[in-house]
Amino acid sequence: MTELGKLPGIGNRTAQRLAFHILRTSTEDANALAEAIRDVKEKITLCEVCFNLAEGPLCAICQDERRDPTLICVVEEPGDVIPVERTHEYRGRYHVLGGALSPIDGVEPDDLKISQLYSRVTQSRPTPIREVVLATNPTTTGEATALHIADGLRHRAPDVAVTRLASGLPVGGDLEYADEVTLGRALAGRRAV
């Protein structure tokens, strides 16, 4: 119970509900759940290229030859890749930062995968990167992160187009909760920053 309560977004009441659910479930299902948790810990790693979740050194998207290697969509968390994929508007690759800049919380550029993004953009061979789409959340920290990266890329890779999702996403919201139509439109209407 205390272990369940440590999960993000799970308060005491929910932890209790989960415990009751597991109690009612068959031993087989309960063991499958325990197994799934162990699997995550043992098999899931971060992709060496884009830092998305992966089973092995590369994630499924980086391994997919059909994905456009000249286009990189920058998101905060691995969970943000899923809503962008659901729009079916995007056929490029990703770069997962692992959070957003927030000096108040002590999150500085070095705490995120920002320098790795710069290396990826400036050292892309044989096909150079054409565009970087900044799809950080429409929050204060997400916007600050997008501006910081846009600025960094302007200096390091002036030939690469840097775009931001069009407005229309709920301000202060999280990409994870945007519906695919709204997010699809925001992607299609992305603008240079």
Ligand SMILES: [Zn+2]
């Ligand atoms: Zn990857």
